[in-house]
Amino acid sequence: LILLMAAALLAAGFTDNQPKEKSGRGASMPETQKNLKTVTLAGGCFWCVEADFEKLPGVIEAISGYTGGRGDNPTYGDYAQKGHVEAVQVIYDPAKISYPQLLDYFWRHVDPTDAGGQFVDRGAQYRSAIFYQDAEQKQLAEASRQALAKSNRFSKPIVTEILPLTEFYRAEDYHQDYYQTHAVKYKYYRWNSGRDQFIQKVWGEGQAAAADPPGDPKYAKPDDAALRQKLTPRQYQVTQQEGTEPAFQNEYWDNKKAGIYVDIVSGEPLFISTDKYDSGTGWPSFTKPLEPGNIVEREDRKLFSKRTEVRSKHGNSHLGHVFADGPAPTGLRYCMNSAALRFIPKEYLEKAGYGKYLKFLGPDQHPGK
Template sequence: MIIDWFRTLLFTTLIFMAGVAAAATGPDQGAHMTDKGKKQMVATFAGGCFWCVESDFAKEPGVIKVISGFTGGNVANPTYKQVSAGGTGHVEAVQVTYDPARISYEQLLDVLWRHIDPTDSGGQFVDRGSQYRSAIFYHDQEQHDLAEKSKQALQQSGRFDKPIVTQILPFKTFYVAEDYHQDYYKENPLRYKCYRRNSGRDEFLEKIWSKEIKKAAPMTGNTRYHKPDDATLRKTLTPLQYKVTQKEGTEPPFKNAYWDNKQAGIYVDIVSGEPLFSSLDKYTSGTGWPSFVRPLVKENIVEREDHKLFSVRTEIRSRHGDSHLGHVFSDGPPPTGLRYCMNSAALRFIPVDQLEKEGYGEFLASFK
């Protein structure tokens, strides 16, 4: 296989250095408790190269840990070399430990669908062979039922022209891959980016899921949420609004429009007008910026890794306006445990009594 040759060429040194035997986990891995008594859950997915699948799941808020490994085969303690040869029956897979209070199993399924080609039974993208096929390995009946429901919904959505062939199988045993495969996207960022860029994965996903933006529901009449050209933005935005939304700037804490706003209403993107947050989800975080426990319309929120300030944070942007809004942190209050810390300069507030007039009447019911 081309990709196996490519991997071998890039990582021969690492393979020789990896001498740790793979560990196995059994079917009793479903829910477990942390030392503090907080419930965690486990999910197992296959979607081609586990470097990419691990990276995609690890970025999701509420995901605690992602491990790359092998499952679904008939050979105990397989090595990567054995699995990649295609003779063990295993697939490359990831085991996801997550906090169900912050991210649901249904949401994890959605993450999987958005990062694979569920119509390909012969592998995934440049990786060919049954060892790279997509699959959902359910740990209990609830996961099975949710997976079947989600698969059916995707099939009926019309997103794909071909049948959805991703398998839904009972989880049995998971074997942890060699150490050099774990956190590969972080430990070897240049090689990982080179592989991913040439794998065809992102090109395919952009083609399929960009339709979501093009088919976005209109705000009123035939007007869609969109980003004006730069010349228009410079005329309509204040210098601070432009700096924050277009240059990823940050406004001063406690000296901005909405940090202490207690009026009822919604917050929309200052650039595109797409609805983002509700006052019903706003709380006083003490940070000096408007903070929310969840988005009003999740589909309008895009998360990206931010490596500025010598740390890795999760940046929040608007989907249609592509505006920098702020960041999300995991130190928020119940029920989500999240803090969407936003810049007032990226938002426009619409009071409840103006929602109908401004074209956001669909959100009135939540305030009654």
Template structure:
């Protein structure tokens, strides 16, 4: 069962949020989905976290949290979390196979979990939180077996891989309160995730390889550490790789007024536009929004007494800065970014530098 302390801190009674349904009423398989999409099912402990991580991948259309593997119809969260129904917390991933493969989803899954833990995942203990891959056809079964065998022989873990492979069975959609929990209740989710120990374990286990799935399927990539030390100045390395902070009013772009875009200095992925840059008075480049919300990854930062929202780039996984709720309208957001994490591309250079698709931002 989820840690009572963490769960109590994070969650108020669902009725306070206007959530009165206890079950979805229909198995998810009965709901119509886009014909071009394919389906994959995974269990990796807390479905809030697994849903969040899969939704970051390009080519994933939708991720649904729910319950599978049990024998009781229409299970509720309370029944499953208490154990005894045989269900696991799981997610169903609807993805476009033209944009992302099942093998890539498997890669991403291993980088979300502890595959050696048979008693649950991280702070969540019990069989309902164990890890499993539910295959939907013989091709998925073969791919999952091959992927699990490769992980077992990689030497990554000292203990045996215990993640189960099972044929997919009826999947029940979780209560609406649990869908997109990481978006609808971001502060509670970030507190839970940080205190669960999941990210600490994953960073220790995978290090620089934690996010290769996204970068390997994009024209933007993160060089290895040896390359980065050659390419970046000591300050740029400290900021992007070690979560440092450059001096205010003594950095490259705090007072930059030219029109253009700001890209991740490590990967080159476009992040911000001069249209959204404003003078916040802080001495760092500040933006009211990114060019594309999907380009930015948010996570909780507890380095100071007051928790802050750290922002990182999607593909480069660079530390960029922090996000605050004191920005201008219409967003009310302030993305306070280190110049050392950015490279400026003037609007006149967009085609030359490979960003022709963003010329439209500057057409009158």
């Protein structure tokens, strides 16, 4: 209980009032973003709301922040006293996803009947709300709330507020992308918050999966017969049977070349050389994933202690484990099996179809730090 309360007290974060990159208030919007729109939503802990919306196709970015209160320039230490709530400003492409679709997604990731907070987080600062920017957003939000009420999905009244957006203040950097920068802590907090259990209970198994974008067909997993032909015995044993290769006797533990690492089974991009470091363990280690959406983390108790297993999303390959003993800035060590990976050198990225990652491997970026 003490651990759960401590985890709950950690939950927080927010941004500003213009659609923009994660920068301070008053920054101008880049020319390429002028066709984008924003919606501002409160659904409890903004770590979770930001994580859910950044998975949604059509969403460019979600920014954690504070809004709805009286005091200016709130911080995590005083936003509640100033009457603000934790909220997330969602920047989206209206050509790919509509405002009503965003609202429908929002309803499926909060408890709209809870006036006292959200899940484990209690207090007015965690209440749910939709903040509208104009009359059209207000009208659509009210219609969406009314439709939810008439659906009889919930036995209790819908209490989510619909309020005018005044000022939106960006939260501290620590809270931005928390689900990526503090993945283990976030996973622990989220599971113990009760949010996902509530979503599954109310919306069913299908909705739990709907929180993730559909799998990319180009990274589809081959059938078992094809895998046995494609993979070496070691690669098959590691990826399909959750094996572990010997330390210091594997292909990439000391690889210092520039490039990316993809799943040996599906080809989905997983890690990049600029995030690789020498952990002294004898296995390739990284501080964070290249594509967090391609990583799935699961609890593993097979060795009589709780660990966090890392698998690929599309290939469902066992990759290794992640530990909270890595270097700054993430504090994480993604300890991977070389047998689960295929390394693509920088000079072959374009030809192999991974050219978009070249920008992360500039001349001043060196692997093996």
